[in-house]
Amino acid sequence: MESNKKYWKGLEELNKTPEFVEKNKHEFAEPIPIEDILEGDGLKSKTPRRDFLKALGFGVGAVSLAACQKVPVHKSIPYLIKPEEITPGLANFYVSSYEGQAILVKTREGRPIKIEGNPNDxxxxxxTSxxxxxxVLDLYDSSRLKGPMQDGGESGWDAIDTYIKNRLATTKASGKGIRLVTSSINSPSTLGVIADFIAAYPTAKHVVYDAVSYTGIIQANQNSFGKAVLPHYNFDKADVIVSFGADFLGSWISHTEFSRQYASNRAAKALExxxxxxxxxxxxxxxLTGSNADVRMPIKPSEEGTAIISLYNALSGNTLGGGKKVSNAATDTAITLAAKELMAAKGRALVVxxxxxxxxxxxVNAINSLLGSYSTTIDLDNPxxxxxxNDAGIVELVNEMNRGEVDCVFFLNSNPIYDYYDAKAFKAALGKTKLLVSLxxxxxxxxxxxxxxxPQSHYLETWGDAxxxxxxxxxxxxxxxxVYDTRPAEQSLLVWANAPVKDYYTYVRNTWEKTIMPIAGLSGQAGWEKLLQTGYVKAAAKPAGTYTFSKDLNAVVQTIAGHASQIAASGDGxxxxxxxxxxxxxxxxxxNNxxxxxxxxxxTKVTWDNFAAIxxxxxxxxxxxEGDWxxxxxxxxxxxxxxxxxPGQAQGTISVSVGYGRTKAGKVGEGVGKNAFPFATYRNGTFQNSIVADVKKTGALTYVFAQTQTHHSYEGRNSIIKEGTLTQYVKNPESITGKGEGKENYDLWDEYQRPTYNWxxxxxxxxxxxxxxxxxxxxxxxxxxxxxxDEVRNRREMHWIRIDRYYSFKDGEKSVTKEKEINKLDDLDHVQVxxxxxxxxxxxHAPCETVCPVLATTHSSEGLNMMTYNRCVGTRYCANNCPYKVRRFNWFNYWNDSRFENYIQNEYTELVLNPDVTTRFRGVMEKCSMCVQRIQAGKLKAKLEKRPLQDGEVKMACQQSCPTNAIVFGNLNDPxxxxxxxxxxxxxxxxxxxxxxxxxxxxxxxxxxxxxxGA
Structure with missing residues (x-):
């Protein structure tokens, strides 16, 4: 066991800064200002209680009746006319799809309230991600448009349909261009609608533009193998994985899928x-991916291409690029060792x-070809x-608009005025068109x-496919x-194209019955109903072929070297x-979520902001x-x-996240952080994410991040994290956890009896x-x-489950407290996470239970620590006595206090609430309940069916969402x-x-x- 290791959540904890020490003198967050205490329950609410309840009642009634497709009942009595498919108090589940992933949607009384993953996805x-x-929260967002708009004012669907069709007819007659700009689309029905739209207007073209682009991979495969596809990667088949900047566990391509694959080859079953x-x-x-790696090497963006060339040379024995080495000796050594390990795992290796x-x-394709990765860890035939x-397509659109060749532009799931690298030029080009339509x-x-x-409908309101x-x-x-006067974007396109089928449900069903359902042997009404129960169709996979790379790489290497020289920083500032x-x-x-x-x-554990990581x-x-502007x-x-x-950031670099700095997102997302998309460049036919920047200190007041990493301190206690190497584990598993060391425990309390369940x-x-x-x-x-x-800054976040992130030095405990020893800071480049x-x-033996003066927290006969909210008087003794710091105190009525209106969005957000769980109020302590409502529902179902509760029948919300199966819950009494x-x-x-x-x-x-x- 690596007992000499020191774990720390942040540099302030490692260095014991005065601010950190002072904050941790206080058990709780800063006290409430006296004016808030005097105001008491008279805090300004967003709406008076009566109006709030009236609005909530209307919202539930309206949404429920909309869902049930019944004649509106203008009374506040629920279910005067009860829909056949709804039983009050019982959830209904419907299959659906989110970004191509099969999901289940939980509804209560006609309201979608929860997304679950489809086990067969x-x-x-x-x-799920x-x-x-x-x-599901976006469905109830008041920032969504309530209906169509024209020239900044409200309009109606008939009026805009007539106007757009007339404009399209004029454009068609003139021969001018029509462009439909979308993000990537894989929906067969949507692609069919777009094809019909283009058929109706022959001068129309479909421009596919992604804010975060993968054009480089697609074009490289076209160049290398004649297949312009995005590969299907199989991380579960890889014994050795080498990644150059691909965050495949966090955001890269299919990160939920890759996380599951990755864990399957590294966790329980593999380690057994x-x-x-x-x-x-x-x-x-x-x-996120780098923090999970066994070995992580920080490199500058300008060194990435050189590192890949070095790896290719080490694998092939060639001297491309003149055999140039990476400037950092440690990185060069790591590349040499990585090459040996990759070759030792040939056929089960993957480089991304x-x-x-x-x-x-x-x-990279050439490297994977050398390693025999195609047909095993990389599949080009089932992409x-x-x-x-296609990055070149959106750039060419700007040129076309500037030349006056385009009259009409339609935008679907794309927002180039925000995320295009040169938004000013794009906006100026749009000014030369005659009709701009956003869906x-x-x-x-x-x-x-x-x-x-x-405005298009939310995906939970419409039909579609993927x-x-x-x-x-x-x-x-x-x-x-x-919920609002919206309709599917596809239906709008069908109407504007004067298509014979304008109802999108009919269009989707026709598409499936003609081309997709036969794959699974489904047909007719019975087949359609079965589809709506399973949610997907899976065709037999094509045999994955092997591909050999045979292109000359000299020009490629010259291009990479030229790119590296362009983004290498030199000079002061x-x-x-x-x-x-x-x-x-x-x-x-x-x-806006x-x-x-x-x-x-x-x-970083930062919320509500982006930043410059250095x-x-x-x-x-x-x-x-830290905090300087x-x-x-x-x-x-x-x-x-x-x-x-x-820690771990490459020296001489800064990293900034995109996705922030929205100016027209809605009241939650507007003004949060700064927009980094304009830092991208267009080089060699694709958008590039690295550039040389001039940096200078502004002198503005120090910024305080809403950062959660050190909010819950263990005050130096050990035995939080236990870890070891694979070699240690194979040799002596007990050395990792310290089992068998002869420790004795003495109990002061009687054991609880748990005759049936021990959760x-x-x-x-x-x-x-x-x-x-x-x-x-x-x-x-x-x-x-x-x-x-602001409340997160006050250490008052309410999450029942948190994920603590710990840093440690590879070689045990080291100190960086003396700033004059600046070379010691090099150790922070290679921290483990x-x-x-x-x-x-x-x-x-819960410490919280023994100190509660009103028995608000008690122990159940099934091993659960329970909370009775209406008993709690807010002494917070329980939180003080909890060594894990997992209890949360309601400082305010967060759901309807006016000071939080920019965060709860609107009164209709309450429509997403789970009616099986009590909402807590000001002055009450709360914490994880092990989803006791799910436990009770599972037990009740088993009782009604007169059978024992089966293992796995009850899943916690955290467990069910985890794509890596890291969390397992159940009855310990069942061996x-x-x-x-x-x-x-x-x-x-x-x-x-x-x-x-x-x-x-x-x-x-x-x-x-x-x-x-292989070394």
Whole structure:
């Protein structure tokens, strides 16, 4: 066991800064200002209580009746006319699809309230991303448009339909161009509609543009193998993975699928066989993927191409680029060792790159060909269809508009006025057209400059489909009638094209009955109904072929070298800047979702902001402290951002996340952070995300991040994290957890009797990637409120489950407290990261229970630590006595206090609340309940069916959303249960076990594959 290791959540904890020490003198957040105390329950509410309840009642009634397609009943008595398919108090589930992934939508009384993964989905196998979990909240967003608009004013569908058709007819007669600008589309029905639209208007073209582009990979495959496709990667078949800047666990291509694949080769089942894959990451900023790697090497953006050339040379024995070595000796050594390991795993090896440069991706193709990766870890014959954008197409559109060749432009799921690299030029070109139509559900940046906005419905309100992977088709069905006066974008296009079929439901059904349902042997009404129960059709996979690379690489290497020289920083005041996609907000389309804004960034734990991440040593050399504002100028564009110290960041670089800085997102997302998209450049036919930037300190007041990383301190206690190497684990598993060391425990309390159920949980630290999907799932399931940036700064976030991120030095404990020893800061370049989900441990000897003066928290006969909210008087003794710091106190009535109106969105947000879970009020303590409502529902169902409750029948919200199966829940009294087997693992330990509180959650220790093979 690596007992000399010191774990720390942030640099302030490592260095014991005065601010950190002072904050941790106080058990709780800062006290409420006296004026708030005097105001008491008379706090200004958004609406008076009577009006609030009236609005809520109307909302529930309206939404329920819309969902049930019944004649409106103008009374506030629910279900005077009860829909046949709805039973009050019981949930209905409907299959649907989110971004091509099959899902289940939970509805209550006609309201969609929760997204679950479809267990048969090929991507998540029941797991989902945080964005999928949060998507249900967007349905109730008051920032969505209530109906069509023309020239900035409200309009009606008949009026805009007539106007657009007349304009299109005129354009068609003139021979001028019509352009439909969309993000990547893989829906067979939508593509059919677009084809029909183009057939009706022959001068129309479809321009596919993605804010975060994968054109480089697609074009490289066209160049290398004659197949312009995005490959389907199989990380579960790779024994050795080498990644150059590809955040495949956080945001790259199909990260939910890749997370599941990745964990399957590194967690429980693999480790039972004493083996796991090996992962080496080369990257600039600390990404979610890099933080999970066995070996991580920080490199500058300008060094990435050189590193890939060096790897190719080491594998092939060639001397491309004159045999030039990477400037950093440690990185060069890592590349040499990586090459040996890759060759030793030939046929089960995988190299990926996050670059959008075609030449770089061609060289990666050559490497994978040498390794025999095609047909095993890379499949070009069953490709991904999640992205198919063409960067050159959108650039050419700007040229066409400037030449006056285009009269009409339609925007669908695209927002180039915000996310195009040269938005000013794009906006100026739009001024030379005659008709701009946005089909956005919001009055976003592009919609704001459009003549007409024809708002599309939310995906939970409409029919549709997706084909996100070759041969895999998913169906989208509405779970509620449109809440506002919106309609599917496809239906608008059908109307404007004067198509014979204008009803989109009919169009989708015709598409499936003619081309897709026969694949599964389905036909007719019976086949359609079966489809709506399963949610997908899967065709047999094509045989994956092998592909041999045979192109000359000299020109490719010259292009890579030229690219590197363009982005290499030299001279005073310059740093290499890299922009990247946030795992939480993505490209910014979801910026108005408060669940995602308040979800801590997996690595930095910052909420409600983007920032300039910089290495500590670089910052010290530049005289920058964390929170200092710097001005970043590149590409003729300047923004000011606060500095954030980031261990693992490559020296001489800064990283900035895109997806922030929205100006027309809605009241939640507007003005949050700064827009980094204009830092992108267009080079060699694709958009590039690295550039040289001029950086200078502004002198503005220090910024305070809403950062959660050190909010819950263990005050120096040990035995939080236990980890070891694969070699240690194979040799002596007990050395990792310290089992068998002869420790004795003495109990002061009687044991609880749990005759039937003993609910416990197991969490595998090798499977947890830190993605945060469980946090959003818990928020949705348990009505956890959003508190906003200022309250997070006050350490008052309300999440019932948090994911603690720990740093440690590879070689044990080191100190960086003496700033004069600046070389010591080099150690921060190579920190190791461990993620640990932390929630109420449901201790058998719970310290909280013994100090509650009103018995608000008690122990159940099934092993759960229970909360009775209406008993709680808010003494907070329980939180003080909890060693895990997992209890949350309601400082305010977050749901309807006016000071939080920018975070809860609107009164209709309450329509997403789970009626099975009590909403908590001011002055009450709350914490994880182990989804007791789900336990009770499962027990009741089994009782009604007169049978025992089966293992796996009850799943926690966090467990169900996890794509890596890191969380297992069940009855410990059943020795055959999955959780009982998991807790028997040689890696199992309990956090703060020495306190003898007997937690009900066991953790499986973290194992790193740091053994060098093939060296």
């Amino acid at each position: 090929i991507f998540g196998k029941g797991g 945080s964005a999928a979990q949060a998507s 066989e004493k083996k796991m894959s090996r992962h080496i990451q080369f990257e600039t900023g600390m990404s 790159s996050g670059s959008n440069d075609v030449a770089t991706q061609i060289l 991904s269809k999640q992205y198919n954008g 956005s559900a919001y009055r976003d940046e592009t919609a704001a400059v459009s003549n007409i906005i024809a 084909n996100a992977a070759e041969g895999y088709y998913t169906i989208i069905q509405p779970t509620i009638n449109p 310059k740093l290499e800047l890299q922009i990247f996609e946030s795992p939480n907000l993505g490209d910014g389309k979801k910026a 408060p669940w995602l804004q308040e979800l801590p960034d997996p690595v 290495a500590v040593k670089t910052a010290k050399q530049w005289g920058l402290e 710097i001005s970043i100028t590149a590409n003729g564009y300047t923004i000011d951002l606060p500095v954030l110290y980031q 416990v949980m197991a969490i595998d630290l090798n499977a947890c990637t830190g993605c945060g999907s469980c946090i959003v799932a818990c928020t949705a399931e348990n009505n956890v409120p959003v508190v906003g940036r 461990t993620y640990q989900p932390m929630l109420c441990q449901h201790c058998d 055959n249960s999955e959780v009982a087997k998991a807790l028997k693992s040689e890696r199992t330990y309990y956090v703060l076990e020495e306190l003898n509180v007997k937690p009900g959650i066991g953790y499986q220790a973290k194992i790193r594959n740091t053994t060098v093979t």
